[in-house]
Amino acid sequence: MIKNACFSRVLSVIAPAPLLKLFLRTALIRAGVLADRSQFWKDLTMAFYGYNRPGAKTHEGVRESFWLRGMLASITGVFDCMKAFSETDFKSAPPVEPVV
Numbered sequence: 001m002i003k004n005a006c007f008s009r010v011l012s013v014i015a016p017a018p019l020l021k022l023f024l025r026t027a028l029i030r031a032g033v034l035a036d037r038s039q040f041w042k043d044l045t046m047a048f049y050g051y052n053r054p055g056a057k058t059h060e061g062v063r064e065s066f067w068l069r070g071m072l073a074s075i076t077g078v079f080d081c082m083k084a085f086s087e088t089d090f091k092s093a094p095p096v097e098p099v100v
Helices: 005-014 017-035 035-050 061-071 076-087
Strands: none
Touching: 017 035, 017 076, 035 061
């Protein structure tokens, strides 16, 4: 996490709250990937599969498979994926029409 409170305060003055949250989330994810890509994928499995919830059973095989797929992905592809998901507002998507 960003430990510099001053940086956060400055951004809150120049950026609206939703934009600030998006910027910080994206920046932290990208920093995590660049700092230690392997550990990033291992840590991500906890939240991705809900293993961080109380009483959840952790499946190491699933975590290792997720980690392997993450490590096989190119860094450019990972960054493009992060950019697309962090900058897309899925809440405002139009409703899907049922297929008859």
